[in-house]
Amino acid sequence: MSVRVILLSTTKLKKTYRLGRVDVPVLRSLDLRVAQGEWVAVLGKSGSGKSTLLHLLGGLDRPDRNGGTILFRDEEVTGVGARRLNRYRNRDVGFVFQFYHLLPELTVLENTLIGAMVRGRLSTDRKRRAHELLELFELNDRLKHRPRELSGGERQRVAIARSLINDPPLLLADEPTGNLDQQTGESILDVLSDLHARGQTIVMVTHDEAVATRADRSVHLADGRIA
Amino acid sequence: MYASLLTRRYLTRRVMPLLASMAVMLCTAMIIIIWSVMTGWLGLVTDAGRTFLGDVSIYPPQTQGMPHYETLCDELAALPEIEAAAPQLETFGLLSFPTGQLQPVQVVGIDPVRYHAVTGYADALFWVPPDPPMDAQMRSLVRSAEQLLEDAQSSAYAVFGREGTDAQRTADLWRSQVVEREREAAEKFTQAARRADELGMTHDKFDVVEMFRDRADAAERAGRLAERIDLRDPPDWAMFEKLDDAIEEALRIDYRVGLTEATRRAGESLSLRIGDERVPAMVMGIEVSRYNKLQRDGSYIPRLPILGETVTLGILPVDKQGGTMTPDRRQIRVANEFRSQVYEADTRRVFVPLAWLQKLMHFHEANRSAADDTHPEAVWTDGVPRVFDLPEIVATDPARITTILVKAAPGTQADVLRDLVAAHYARFAQTHDEMPNPAFVHVMTWRQQVGPLISAIQTQRTLMLTMFIFISFTAVFLVFAIFWSIVSEKVKDIGILRAIGASRAGVAWIFLRYGLTIGVIGSIAGAILATIFVRNINELHEFVGQATGMYIWTAEVYQFARIPGEVDVVEACAVMAGGILFSIFGALLPAVKAASLDPVQALRFE
Ligand SMILES: Nc1ncnc2c1ncn2[C@@H]1O[C@H](COP(=O)(O)OP(=O)(O)OP(=O)(O)O)[C@@H](O)[C@H]1O
Numbered sequence A: 001m002s003v004r005v006i007l008l009s010t011t012k013l014k015k016t017y018r019l020g021r022v023d024v025p026v027l028r029s030l031d032l033r034v035a036q037g038e039w040v041a042v043l044g045k046s047g048s049g050k051s052t053l054l055h056l057l058g059g060l061d062r063p064d065r066n067g068g069t070i071l072f073r074d075e076e077v078t079g080v081g082a083r084r085l086n087r088y089r090n091r092d093v094g095f096v097f098q099f100y101h102l103l104p105e106l107t108v109l110e111n112t113l114i115g116a117m118v119r120g121r122l123s124t125d126r127k128r129r130a131h132e133l134l135e136l137f138e139l140n141d142r143l144k145h146r147p148r149e150l151s152g153g154e155r156q157r158v159a160i161a162r163s164l165i166n167d168p169p170l171l172l173a174d175e176p177t178g179n180l181d182q183q184t185g186e187s188i189l190d191v192l193s194d195l196h197a198r199g200q201t202i203v204m205v206t207h208d209e210a211v212a213t214r215a216d217r218s219v220h221l222a223d224g225r226i227a
Numbered sequence B: 001m002y003a004s005l006l007t008r009r010y011l012t013r014r015v016m017p018l019l020a021s022m023a024v025m026l027c028t029a030m031i032i033i034i035w036s037v038m039t040g041w042l043g044l045v046t047d048a049g050r051t052f053l054g055d056v057s058i059y060p061p062q063t064q065g066m067p068h069y070e071t072l073c074d075e076l077a078a079l080p081e082i083e084a085a086a087p088q089l090e091t092f093g094l095l096s097f098p099t100g101q102l103q104p105v106q107v108v109g110i111d112p113v114r115y116h117a118v119t120g121y122a123d124a125l126f127w128v129p130p131d132p133p134m135d136a137q138m139r140s141l142v143r144s145a146e147q148l149l150e151d152a153q154s155s156a157y158a159v160f161g162r163e164g165t166d167a168q169r170t171a172d173l174w175r176s177q178v179v180e181r182e183r184e185a186a187e188k189f190t191q192a193a194r195r196a197d198e199l200g201m202t203h204d205k206f207d208v209v210e211m212f213r214d215r216a217d218a219a220e221r222a223g224r225l226a227e228r229i230d231l232r233d234p235p236d237w238a239m240f241e242k243l244d245d246a247i248e249e250a251l252r253i254d255y256r257v258g259l260t261e262a263t264r265r266a267g268e269s270l271s272l273r274i275g276d277e278r279v280p281a282m283v284m285g286i287e288v289s290r291y292n293k294l295q296r297d298g299s300y301i302p303r304l305p306i307l308g309e310t311v312t313l314g315i316l317p318v319d320k321q322g323g324t325m326t327p328d329r330r331q332i333r334v335a336n337e338f339r340s341q342v343y344e345a346d347t348r349r350v351f352v353p354l355a356w357l358q359k360l361m362h363f364h365e366a367n368r369s370a371a372d373d374t375h376p377e378a379v380w381t382d383g384v385p386r387v388f389d390l391p392e393i394v395a396t397d398p399a400r401i402t403t404i405l406v407k408a409a410p411g412t413q414a415d416v417l418r419d420l421v422a423a424h425y426a427r428f429a430q431t432h433d434e435m436p437n438p439a440f441v442h443v444m445t446w447r448q449q450v451g452p453l454i455s456a457i458q459t460q461r462t463l464m465l466t467m468f469i470f471i472s473f474t475a476v477f478l479v480f481a482i483f484w485s486i487v488s489e490k491v492k493d494i495g496i497l498r499a500i501g502a503s504r505a506g507v508a509w510i511f512l513r514y515g516l517t518i519g520v521i522g523s524i525a526g527a528i529l530a531t532i533f534v535r536n537i538n539e540l541h542e543f544v545g546q547a548t549g550m551y552i553w554t555a556e557v558y559q560f561a562r563i564p565g566e567v568d569v570v571e572a573c574a575v576m577a578g579g580i581l582f583s584i585f586g587a588l589l590p591a592v593k594a595a596s597l598d599p600v601q602a603l604r605f606e
């Protein structure tokens, strides 16, 4: 067996929401390790805190005070400043949402490129990468279309292309098939599987056992912990 | 990079930003229009206020007046910084019209030609003789006469003083090409004069018949000179020059054109021809007599004819000590009226010949007797007055005036000129008798004199602008409201952008840029709109007036028939910058709101 390099790990991760005067603990002391090149599925009931976990991993939200740590490679994501966090979101992780979340005014190509634009000047390198990704996802004839002109599956493929534009080491997907019918969902999973085969590390959240079977490994989130 | 893309897309895909741009446009246009019109008005008033003022004026104490003014004026006019200087005598009087109407007036005695040189007075004269309408016959007569004279002139140059040619041939050429042509030209001018006489083109101040007679005379004189000139060697160049002058005169006498006409009009403005003599006459402000009715377009139509009318001017002469003397009154005819667009002048001022007013005011040159309290005693014997004890004349009191108006030479600043004139006066007063003490003599620039009026309008302009800038805050609120709603609508987009790594500043920049773009578009459109509006403001005003019967700008109120206004580039740029700033200001808070959104919350936003 080869040496497994840990790309991402959490230790004693805690996240509590405050609703009025009531504290609602969602994650309590969650430990998770994701190796380089691994595809991990996080399973759990609705409301178990899967999205919350993914937001923390993606640097979109911060854990509680003294709420544990998230290590990306050897860097503590939970402790960095705003600038580094923006960079982390932009280059180190790619995010795919259940509801696609494309920018409605932009075309398919522009949506794909937006992450590279946020990063800085658009290089021909990035443009080539965008075309490459869109071709890979069979969208190369829809470049000038706007999101509302696409089907759900197509939209999700654009969203995946967008998340990969800066070649992030880690792809986070929150119920990527949750809003799609069975067949379309399968095609999205094929895409992820394809990416995984090329070495992409993926953390995918789902409540569907069948979907989780496509991953290397599934973990169950219950009661704020990995069971 | 992404900010510009998103700004562009947000702009082109919505109606809202269009509305915001329009609000900015209207506010920008409004302020530029107000500013332009107010500034234009200020310019008109300033120019008008200058009408009867010198660039610099010298005011001695009024009762005392100033002697030796002719010398002083000549000295001043000789300075390189000064173009012209003119004396003026001023007093108050009571004017009574044949209608029984009485009008208090400011009486100003002037030497019209010099006064015109300083103030351009002739341009204010209202009733101008129309360009003489020549009929076809006259026109062709004048044209052929002029052609003949020009041909004669060039032939004269070609033939005269030619050496080594046959003397007989030269004489023949001279006769046919110079002398004959000049005679013929004289004949044509005489015919033109006759025709003008037939048509009754004899105006009191512009006599066409006389003009053509003068030209005929000059041509005739040229013919006589040409006939007498010796064509043999050595050439008589002095004589030839006289001939050339005569031809020039015949060609150029034309009172209709150029400066000569204005000066001539000025010179003749204060006299009327009655029979064979010219008598002193008055020029009064267009509103003094109330004989004329002001039209809405700024023109006047006479209700009663005022020109040629005899009025009576009464004044109260004041002696040097300020004591009043016996009131005096004189009849005078009205020769013309003037319009300066300065309310005070147009309603109150009358011009009369300087010498005429000096007499009436006892400011003329007078002999002084030895003892002031001895009066000549006239005793009537057999109906004949016999005078005893005629006092000895010991001195002559020079004529006096109350103001000297000075016009600066081009390039001389009024302030500089004022100091120069004051200094010159101080020296002059030392070397001449009875000059008022320089300490009591005011030397003022025109700006100092019209200052109060101008500053009133300036204040009004500032007030208007301030008001409208406040009104323009509505644009800020509009931009604010529109942006607030756009940001609210775009919460999810903001969440997405933040999720893929956009910084808070980057997100804020999208909306600031958006505001900037709306400001730039709105301001430029506003400036264009304002320019079009101001350029056509009078036509628009007329159009709205005709449609609604409501005229905002009337000559009665504003003194000027046309609405003034010229868009000043610097002012327009300032307003545009303001518009842009306001738009950014309006976008500021929404941008801050967008930046402060938490990405997760933004993504969860429904
Ligand atoms: N901003 C918030 N304020 C308060 N409670 C919240 C907030 N966000 C999430 N929660 C609560 O935290 C819990 C976990 O939410 P989360 O969205 O992570 O669940 P999930 O596992 O992704 O569920 P689903 O499968 O339905 O998407 C839920 O009970 C939810 O009500």
Ligand SMILES: [Mg+2]
Pocket: A050, A051, A052, A174
């Ligand atoms: Mg969820």
